[in-house]
Amino acid sequence: MSLKRLGLIVVIAAIALLSVQCSPAQKPAQEESKVPYIYAAYATPIEEPWDGVIHAALQKAADEGKIKYEWTDDIGYSGDMERILREVAEQKKPDAIFGDAFGNEEAVRRVAADYPDIAFVFGSGLGPSEPNVSVFDNWIHEPAYLCGLIAGGVTKSNVIGVVGGYPVPEVNRIVNAFIQGAKESNPDAKVLVTFINSWFDPAAAKEAALAQIDSGADVLFAERFGVIEAAVEKNVYAFGNMSDQYDLGPDHVITGPVWDMSPTVEYVIKQLNAKSYTAQDLRDFSMMAKGGASLAPYHGMDSKIPADTLKLVKQREQELKTGMFRLDIDEAQPASDS
Amino acid sequence: MDFIVSLSAATLRVATSILLAAIGETYTERAGVLNLGIEGTMFFGAFVGFYVADISGSLWSGLLAAIISGILAGLLMALFSVSFGVNQHVSGLGLTLLLSGLSLYAFRLRYGGLATPPSIEPFPQLRPFGDLPILGPLSEQYLLTYLTFLVIVPLAWWILYYTDFGLKLRAVGENPEAVDAAGVNVYAIRYAALAIGGGLMAAGGAFLSLAQLGAFTHGIVSGRGWVAIALVIFGNWDPFKVTLGSLIFGGTFALQLRLQAMGLQLPIPYETFLALPYLVTILALVLAGRNASYPAALLKPYRRE
Numbered sequence: 191m192s193l194k195r196l197g198l199i200v201v202i203a204a205i206a207l208l209s210v211q212c213s214p215a216q217k218p219a220q221e222e223s224k225v226p227y228i229y230a231a232y233a234t235p236i237e238e239p240w241d242g243v244i245h246a247a248l249q250k251a252a253d254e255g256k257i258k259y260e261w262t263d264d265i266g267y268s269g270d271m272e273r274i275l276r277e278v279a280e281q282k283k284p285d286a287i288f289g290d291a292f293g294n295e296e297a298v299r300r301v302a303a304d305y306p307d308i309a310f311v312f313g314s315g316l317g318p319s320e321p322n323v324s325v326f327d328n329w330i331h332e333p334a335y336l337c338g339l340i341a342g343g344v345t346k347s348n349v350i351g352v353v354g355g356y357p358v359p360e361v362n363r364i365v366n367a368f369i370q371g372a373k374e375s376n377p378d379a380k381v382l383v384t385f386i387n388s389w390f391d392p393a394a395a396k397e398a399a400l401a402q403i404d405s406g407a408d409v410l411f412a413e414r415f416g417v418i419e420a421a422v423e424k425n426v427y428a429f430g431n432m433s434d435q436y437d438l439g440p441d442h443v444i445t446g447p448v449w450d451m452s453p454t455v456e457y458v459i460k461q462l463n464a465k466s467y468t469a470q471d472l473r474d475f476s477m478m479a480k481g482g483a484s485l486a487p488y489h490g491m492d493s494k495i496p497a498d499t500l501k502l503v504k505q506r507e508q509e510l511k512t513g514m515f516r517l518d519i520d521e522a523q524p525a526s527d528s
Numbered sequence: 529m530d531f532i533v534s535l536s537a538a539t540l541r542v543a544t545s546i547l548l549a550a551i552g553e554t555y556t557e558r559a560g561v562l563n564l565g566i567e568g569t570m571f572f573g574a575f576v577g578f579y580v581a582d583i584s585g586s587l588w589s590g591l592l593a594a595i596i597s598g599i600l601a602g603l604l605m606a607l608f609s610v611s612f613g614v615n616q617h618v619s620g621l622g623l624t625l626l627l628s629g630l631s632l633y634a635f636r637l638r639y640g641g642l643a644t645p646p647s648i649e650p651f652p653q654l655r656p657f658g659d660l661p662i663l664g665p666l667s668e669q670y671l672l673t674y675l676t677f678l679v680i681v682p683l684a685w686w687i688l689y690y691t692d693f694g695l696k697l698r699a700v701g702e703n704p705e706a707v708d709a710a711g712v713n714v715y716a717i718r719y720a721a722l723a724i725g726g727g728l729m730a731a732g733g734a735f736l737s738l739a740q741l742g743a744f745t746h747g748i749v750s751g752r753g754w755v756a757i758a759l760v761i762f763g764n765w766d767p768f769k770v771t772l773g774s775l776i777f778g779g780t781f782a783l784q785l786r787l788q789a790m791g792l793q794l795p796i797p798y799e800t801f802l803a804l805p806y807l808v809t810i811l812a813l814v815l816a817g818r819n820a821s822y823p824a825a826l827l828k829p830y831r832r833e
Binding site: 235237238239242246351357380382383384385386387388389390391392393394396397398400401402404405407415416419423430433434435437438525526527528 | 530531534538541542545632635636642643644645647650653736740741742743745746747748750781782785786788789790791792793798799802
């Protein structure tokens with residue numbers, strides 16, 4: 191019996207040890223006290239693209255010596271967010287805390303109300319809150335629309351596939367903008383939409399994409415990972431999402447909407463340095479006009495796009511960048527055309 | 529007709545990883561050990577397979593390494609559940625947490641900071657029947673899928689029912705005292721069953737990273753291990769019936785994706801389609817589960833009095 195108990199203790203100790211090791215608090219790169227001290231609290235592992243974009247922008251600012259940056263990730267959605275935020279606010283006393291509030295909205299706002307001197311800058315589908323909660327989101331519907339224009343131009347079968355995670359507003363507006371673009375450049379285009387109800391199940395996403403190819407799709411929008419693998423296998427074109435994903439399918443990935451959090455981060459740093467931080471919706475800093483959203487580099491794939499389509503894309507891109515064209519936001523759940 | 533052919537081809541593809549793991553679980557449970565480490569072992573196999581294939585440049589080395597890592601994971605489960613006699617639920621879930629955390633930790637050490645998941649050139653698909661109608665597209669499958677359905681399942685069945693080892697394995701899961709009295713080492717048989725099971729589970733995970741995707745990300749297994757456990761019960765611990773279960777699950781999974789892509793404009797939400805494979809599995813479990821004959825010694829650590 192004592193052997194059994196020993197075994198149990200070893201198992202528990204191993205799990206405890208590992209879970210501590212799995213969320214390493216990063217050591218600050220430097221101990222410069224004049225730059226703002228920013229802490230980030232991520233609900234998912236930073237390998238998840240959404241939080242990965244935030245982390246990349248903060249890491250870049252830290253590498254450039256503009257901030258002191260520490261972070262923790264994989265906090266999850268089962269109550270740890272509030273505890274961690276309180277610990278950070280009490281013990282680390284950063285100037286600002288970044289993170290994603292999706293699934294943890296109430297916890298984030300509860301803690302923020304107790305620490306009005308710390309700026310809380312969180313990804314959120316809701317609004318800002320005085321005095322210290324600012325919100326941002328991946329407002330990359332504009333480049334998604336441009337991708338739709340291209341998709342309508344390159345499709346031969348007039349069937350375009352979209353594989354998404356969940357039909358939440360953040361995904362819907364990107365998918366709807368893509369569809370709007372596709373129908374604008376190709377009114378005959380039929381768009382198939384499949385949701386896999388997971389943020390991360392690339393095997394399911396690939397199967398969904400293969401099913402769309404079986405239904406005639408010859409261009410795919412890979413809102414999730416896994417779709418590009420299907421495009422490569424069946425030799426059709428695809429668009430990535432969130433980051434430049436050309437490497438996943440050279441000669442198949444044309445471009446894709448890219449989110450860059452640097453304009454948001456730079457703006458908040460500027461506010462912190464000027465002691466002028468205010469609670470606000472930072473969405474504009476994630477859109478094309480301010481450089482927070484863009485089309486991924488073509489890597490030469492623009493040669494596959496019909497000239498008139500490419501001309502239209504370049505024109506619209508310019509208009510979006512200069513503020514002369516404003517895309518309507520549609521967050522209704524998209525469905526496949528029959 | 530094209531629809532049915534592509535649906536059938538997808539069914540076999542989707543079923544492969546789950547079937548490999550389910551056959552592994554069949555062996556461990558037949559020997560009296562519920563291995564809830566299945567989900568973690570699949571994940572571990574997917575990672576180790578990908579990592580070794582990536583650094584060595586050889587997919588087969590990756591697959592071999594994944595199987596070895598799965599065998600080691602099975603032996604670790606055996607150490608706790610068989611030698612130490614720890615509660616099988618605790619040790620199994622512990623193993624899943626341990627292996628998932630370990631894989632992600634190692635993944636970050638090696639591939640941390642990449643904006644897109646690392647990828648490799650995956651196993652190619654075979655197409656032995658070329659352009660023949662129906663058979664051609666249906667036969668376009670990965671070698672691992674062929675091996676699973678045509679070699680591993682029949683072999684697993686034959687070993688279980690027609691060899692001395694299989695007899696001992698089944699007996700250990702039903703009445704270990706009697707087996708012990710007959711002079712057979714109960715521990716050794718259970719260790720062997722867990723090693724075989726772990727190897728198959730890891731191979732199932734490696735199928736995802738090395739064949740189906742050619743990439744590794746977190747969430748790559750996404751509950752397929754838990755589905756496999758349900759299929760083992762559905763299949764009444766018989767490799768062929770478990771295969772049938774995996775085909776039902778894979779078939780409804782592939783079907784729902786096609787229904788979504790068809791744009792049927794039905795007055796039901798798309799979630800209905802998504803739930804279909806799980807609903808069918810639960811329904812099948814309810815119907816088949818009434819006749820389920822659990823291995824009598826399942827969940828019971830063996831101790832000589």
